[in-house]
Amino acid sequence: MAYINKIILKTFIDGPGSRMAVFMQGCNLRCKYCHNPETWNLCIHCGECVKNCKKGALFFEDGKVKYNKDLCAKCDVCINVCPNNSTPKYEIMSAGDVYKIAYYNKDFLDGITLSGGECTLQYEFILELFKLIKENTKLTTFIDTNGYIEFDILKKLIDVTDGFMFDLKALNSENHIKLTGYDNEKILKNLEYVSKNGLLYEVRTVLVEGFNDSEDEIEKISEYIYKLNSYTKFKLIPFRPLGVKGELSNMESFDKEKFEKCYNISKKILKSRLKD
Amino acid sequence: MNGIIEILSDTKLDYKQKRAALSSFAENSLPYVDISDKARKYMEDGIICNLNEGNAPYRPRYVLPDYKKYFENGSKYLNIKKPSDMYEAVNALLIIYNYVPSITGYPVYLGNIDELLEPYCDSVSERELENLLKMFLINIDRNLPDAFVHANIGPKDTKVGRIILNLEETLKDAVPNLSLKCSKDTPDDFIKLAIKTSLEIGKAYFINHDELVKVLGENYGIASCYNALKIGGGSFTLVRVNLKEVAKISKDYNDFIERVLPDVINCQCEIINERARFIVEKAKFFESSFLAREELININNFTSMAGIFGLYECVEILSGMKMGFDNIAYEMAENIIKRAYELVKEKEGLYCNGYSGKIGFHAQSGIDSDIDVSAGVRIKTGCEPEIFEQIKLEGKLQKYFDTGVSDIYIFDKTAKNNLEGVLTIIKGAFKNGIREMTINTSDSELIRITGYLVKRSDIEKYEKGEPLREGTVALGADSIKNCGILDRKVRGI
Numbered sequence A: 001m002a003y004i005n006k007i008i009l010k011t012f013i014d015g016p017g018s019r020m021a022v023f024m025q026g027c028n029l030r031c032k033y034c035h036n037p038e039t040w041n042l043c044i045h046c047g048e049c050v051k052n053c054k055k056g057a058l059f060f061e062d063g064k065v066k067y068n069k070d071l072c073a074k075c076d077v078c079i080n081v082c083p084n085n086s087t088p089k090y091e092i093m094s095a096g097d098v099y100k101i102a103y104y105n106k107d108f109l110d111g112i113t114l115s116g117g118e119c120t121l122q123y124e125f126i127l128e129l130f131k132l133i134k135e136n137t138k139l140t141t142f143i144d145t146n147g148y149i150e151f152d153i154l155k156k157l158i159d160v161t162d163g164f165m166f167d168l169k170a171l172n173s174e175n176h177i178k179l180t181g182y183d184n185e186k187i188l189k190n191l192e193y194v195s196k197n198g199l200l201y202e203v204r205t206v207l208v209e210g211f212n213d214s215e216d217e218i219e220k221i222s223e224y225i226y227k228l229n230s231y232t233k234f235k236l237i238p239f240r241p242l243g244v245k246g247e248l249s250n251m252e253s254f255d256k257e258k259f260e261k262c263y264n265i266s267k268k269i270l271k272s273r274l275k276d
Numbered sequence B: 001m002n003g004i005i006e007i008l009s010d011t012k013l014d015y016k017q018k019r020a021a022l023s024s025f026a027e028n029s030l031p032y033v034d035i036s037d038k039a040r041k042y043m044e045d046g047i048i049c050n051l052n053e054g055n056a057p058y059r060p061r062y063v064l065p066d067y068k069k070y071f072e073n074g075s076k077y078l079n080i081k082k083p084s085d086m087y088e089a090v091n092a093l094l095i096i097y098n099y100v101p102s103i104t105g106y107p108v109y110l111g112n113i114d115e116l117l118e119p120y121c122d123s124v125s126e127r128e129l130e131n132l133l134k135m136f137l138i139n140i141d142r143n144l145p146d147a148f149v150h151a152n153i154g155p156k157d158t159k160v161g162r163i164i165l166n167l168e169e170t171l172k173d174a175v176p177n178l179s180l181k182c183s184k185d186t187p188d189d190f191i192k193l194a195i196k197t198s199l200e201i202g203k204a205y206f207i208n209h210d211e212l213v214k215v216l217g218e219n220y221g222i223a224s225c226y227n228a229l230k231i232g233g234g235s236f237t238l239v240r241v242n243l244k245e246v247a248k249i250s251k252d253y254n255d256f257i258e259r260v261l262p263d264v265i266n267c268q269c270e271i272i273n274e275r276a277r278f279i280v281e282k283a284k285f286f287e288s289s290f291l292a293r294e295e296l297i298n299i300n301n302f303t304s305m306a307g308i309f310g311l312y313e314c315v316e317i318l319s320g321m322k323m324g325f326d327n328i329a330y331e332m333a334e335n336i337i338k339r340a341y342e343l344v345k346e347k348e349g350l351y352c353n354g355y356s357g358k359i360g361f362h363a364q365s366g367i368d369s370d371i372d373v374s375a376g377v378r379i380k381t382g383c384e385p386e387i388f389e390q391i392k393l394e395g396k397l398q399k400y401f402d403t404g405v406s407d408i409y410i411f412d413k414t415a416k417n418n419l420e421g422v423l424t425i426i427k428g429a430f431k432n433g434i435r436e437m438t439i440n441t442s443d444s445e446l447i448r449i450t451g452y453l454v455k456r457s458d459i460e461k462y463e464k465g466e467p468l469r470e471g472t473v474a475l476g477a478d479s480i481k482n483c484g485i486l487d488r489k490v491r492g493i
């Protein structure tokens, strides 16, 4: 059983081709710019959201908060008032449940991508799901991760996964700590291992003003990826305040001109390996 | 006489449009072809409609000349010899297009243009080739300014087809309408090129060639909005039934299926056959057309078309449920279509020699005056379920239509960077029974109405009262207002 924040049946931006994306609940990093902090924690049933839902879509049953989709107006008030960076709307599903959805739509899909939160925290579910998919369909299996994984778990996942997308917050360790609260040593080690296995499909970096947008950082990160292998694509994403809570919630969207500058620096190094 | 003055002095019409309006005024001064009172009543009540075809038809609605034969033999009547190079080939086509009759006066079928022109590629340099094709397309857009003018490409990969797709993307003209026949043998990157073009300008249509060959044989073309008809033939007429209105006069579902629908379709077929009879026997079309004389068309390849539309609202009225969200509604929808199909096929189609004496069944795409009623068997604009579900449901219905049916799937702009993904979805759609479909993005410059395209900017001009070359812009502008076209669901995340 796994905690599933959301399933998107069709996405064009989470790996190659047409894919189904599964966003899982729970995360082990605390990035300041996180656009979905409501995926960080499991619900502790404090009831704050129940009080604030105007539609009666949330209620208590046996001391636990329950959610009625049919009444929900998708106003996201519950997410905004949750003091615990969680949401009352995630679902508990089995690998079989998710597999069935993918199988039902297999004619229209190239694959499935697991994302989050940090999906690898629920790696047993992924192993089971990907095995089912591999045994019964031609769909490819991708994982979108922050890379903060125990090495033996990563090794297990590699056996059933066709591609990884790594979110690399910063190459410079200090910058990384400033942004996430954690050092990136473990992440880089994992990233390099995946790269060696030929499975590092894409690396993404969100540019946040004053944290990781210096010329030096962009250059280093681009060179790092350039030297890593000959195939991994890199994507730069400008920061947007949408959904962000806490310190950076009032920060403006990353400046367009500045973004272009960063993009051009990286383009010079990575050429066609830098994604638009 | 007042009507004539009105046409003459209409400032929204240019000279050609006035001439067309005057000729239909003259035609309509004759009584309607000889039909029963009951059939007439259904027409007056808007239950059956013949799409402004006129009272006394003197030419078939859709004509698909055999341009291949024209290229092989030339034409005595047009004094055109078998073309010997690309210049002559392009010229020969541009000439004959002006002689193909239809309801609007513009040819609804331009041929499998890449297959036709490909053999002449070696007669010109690369640059000439591109320039000629560009001139060819611009000539068609300016001289035949009607978005129902339809060209086909594929299923074989061709240099000409690829150049046309690239040119279309830069020209961004509404005319010609364009279809890509896709078969198992069509290379993926040819289809992807068409996807790229489609995401920019809303055409080409993607045609499930392997499936249509099973129905019509290799020798078919896509004409007008998306009508699948035999080459060297066509359709005498298209008369459509508004299923929403049929539902309104039925007591309940049983009454609809057992009594009202059979009665309406009976009258529909009666009208169709009388119109075909008039064209062949009274107007003696095949005796006066050089296309027939030179065997570029043959009555044995013709049929007539029985169209239906407004299925979504019909089901809503009969069941109180919505197609796309309730399984029962969908079962009902399929039963209705199956029943209508069988009723049409029970009847003899007069001169429908190309379809073994049967009338073709067609999901009609709707016109400007349709208010609150959905095209063909489509789910109401803005009420579509999630895209894969929509495709699966529509796929089950499309198999009943042997002379044309289509659906539109709209993606957001992330599709532009993932042509592979769109290709997978199109192939999945074909696998699930879809015969004809289009795609578009929400920010495209050309807006697909139901079977054709108009430019966003032209619609704005029309609303300001400026005269325009294209009759279909007016149709489009009214359609957008009346049918909520811009509400169509955007597909993306």
Ligand code: SF4
Residues within 6 Å of the ligand: A042, A043, A044, A045, A046, A047, A048, A049, A050, A065, A081, A082, A083, A084, A085, A086, A087, A088, A089
């Ligand atoms: S979702 Fe948040 S606010 Fe609601 S009960 Fe759970 S922890 Fe409390």
Ligand code: SF4
Residues within 6 Å of the ligand: A052, A053, A054, A055, A056, A057, A058, A071, A072, A073, A074, A075, A076, A077, A078, A079
């Ligand atoms: S989004 Fe949350 S608060 Fe809003 S209606 Fe739905 S459950 Fe209630």
